Amino acid sequence: MGPRSLRVNLILWFTLIFALILALSDYVTYRVLHGVLVAELDSSLISIAAEHRASVRDAALSVDSGSDLPRQPTPHFIQLIDSRGHILAQNGLADNSSVLSQDQIDRVLEGNVVTADVKRGHFDGRIAAIKGERAGEPVAVVTGTGTERLSSRASRIALILLFIDVVAVAASIAGGSLIIGKALRPVDHITQRARQIGAGDLRQRLEYLDSSTEMVHLTAVLNEMFEKLQRLFESQRQFVQDAAHEIRSPLAALRCRLEVALRQNRDAVEYREVLRGALDDSNRLSELADDLFLLARADSDNLAMDFREVLLSDVVSSVHSLLTPIAEARHVSFRQNIESDCLVYADRDRLHQAFRNVAENALKYTPPGGQVTVTVRAVADEGQVIVEDTGIGIPRKDQKKIFDRFYRVDRARSRSDGGTGLGLAITDQVIRAHRGEIELESDAGHGSKFTIRLASATSLVDAAVVDD
Numbered sequence: 001m002g003p004r005s006l007r008v009n010l011i012l013w014f015t016l017i018f019a020l021i022l023a024l025s026d027y028v029t030y031r032v033l034h035g036v037l038v039a040e041l042d043s044s045l046i047s048i049a050a051e052h053r054a055s056v057r058d059a060a061l062s063v064d065s066g067s068d069l070p071r072q073p074t075p076h077f078i079q080l081i082d083s084r085g086h087i088l089a090q091n092g093l094a095d096n097s098s099v100l101s102q103d104q105i106d107r108v109l110e111g112n113v114v115t116a117d118v119k120r121g122h123f124d125g126r127i128a129a130i131k132g133e134r135a136g137e138p139v140a141v142v143t144g145t146g147t148e149r150l151s152s153r154a155s156r157i158a159l160i161l162l163f164i165d166v167v168a169v170a171a172s173i174a175g176g177s178l179i180i181g182k183a184l185r186p187v188d189h190i191t192q193r194a195r196q197i198g199a200g201d202l203r204q205r206l207e208y209l210d211s212s213t214e215m216v217h218l219t220a221v222l223n224e225m226f227e228k229l230q231r232l233f234e235s236q237r238q239f240v241q242d243a244a245h246e247i248r249s250p251l252a253a254l255r256c257r258l259e260v261a262l263r264q265n266r267d268a269v270e271y272r273e274v275l276r277g278a279l280d281d282s283n284r285l286s287e288l289a290d291d292l293f294l295l296a297r298a299d300s301d302n303l304a305m306d307f308r309e310v311l312l313s314d315v316v317s318s319v320h321s322l323l324t325p326i327a328e329a330r331h332v333s334f335r336q337n338i339e340s341d342c343l344v345y346a347d348r349d350r351l352h353q354a355f356r357n358v359a360e361n362a363l364k365y366t367p368p369g370g371q372v373t374v375t376v377r378a379v380a381d382e383g384q385v386i387v388e389d390t391g392i393g394i395p396r397k398d399q400k401k402i403f404d405r406f407y408r409v410d411r412a413r414s415r416s417d418g419g420t421g422l423g424l425a426i427t428d429q430v431i432r433a434h435r436g437e438i439e440l441e442s443d444a445g446h447g448s449k450f451t452i453r454l455a456s457a458t459s460l461v462d463a464a465v466v467d468d
Ligand SMILES: Nc1ncnc2c1ncn2[C@@H]1O[C@H](COP(=O)(O)OP(=O)(O)O)[C@@H](O)[C@H]1O
Pocket: 357, 361, 362, 365, 389, 391, 392, 393, 394, 402, 407, 408, 409, 410, 414, 415, 418, 419, 420, 421, 422, 423, 424, 425, 447, 448
């Protein structure tokens, strides 16, 4: 079975519950009314019996066994029964056996009023019996009558109740659909608009048409979602645009280099020069492709990470020895300072890449004669790697943005140094994938300080134990 509409579901449940309540209340009403009718009948039978009691005292009623009365139940009959169950007289009854059991006779003769249902063949009736006296002997004076009238009144009541029920259920279905339809109209509207927006312009927003809390909430949540989608969409588009732009410039440089070289015959030294340049360009392109690939995977949470226990000093030393030749070439003093070591749970290669990006920047943006220091220290339950330089620094207004993709404070300068503006974005992603933090303090003109914080492996183990 397919999904049923909320509207139909609500009406079905609503009607079902309503009908159950109606049925229960009808049952109670019917029982009470029926009881009232029976009580009424009983009291009239008792008063008839009382009348007869007065008249039988001096044996006025003859023992005629109904001989000259019609041999079929009349609306109303009478029986006089002695203490042993013999019928002394009766009137209006087809057969002449006692309508009281011996037990009932005893109770009547003790002075109780007995009322009961009787059933004889096709005859359904009700009797009332009281104690009387006939020729000085105690007798039971019984009056009875058929209950057809009572039954027909009772069934009329039942019929009326049923009729009211049908009308009430029909009215509840009609009223319910109306109310529920009205309540759900804004949902239909929102669905329709959301579909339009999803298919068309993500910059559009849903209008607040209904003032109920739920609808306002739903509208707000959907609008928030559109906002997020739009931002994501825009940043994705921007990323692709920037990437295309970045790919274009080394390609253009490569083509230009090759075209110029081919314009005339050159000697071997010149060709070597051109080829070396072409190799540089292609290296830049492949680095760029690697970076883009890594970021794309990070975006789709597909950054395969190989987490192991890693010593921070180990990674930093390896970055230090890798970059020392570059520092020497640039005449920048490059120091590593292991204050205290820390074991972290990390992907060693990714961490290496992250530290390298930061250290490379420090060397790149520090003029000859400057200093770059990489410090490792353990503070409480975290490990810190601090990269400090005495370079050109980063203006305050750019400090937030340098972790953005392709963002460079000085585009021309960075590109001429081979930078793509992706280094810090990648570092940021990698550190985040390690649940760490990267922080920047910098004074334009006076150098920069990048601090990377990572939870120590022992603190992670402690946390896991606490979690359990
Ligand atoms: N240590 C630093 N000193 C001065 N500027 C820096 C430093 N590190 C990063 N920057 C600025 O941040 C920008 C972004 O850095 P990055 O993402 O590594 O890109 P790239 O190095 O390719 O330009 C750089 O272009 C540079 O302007």
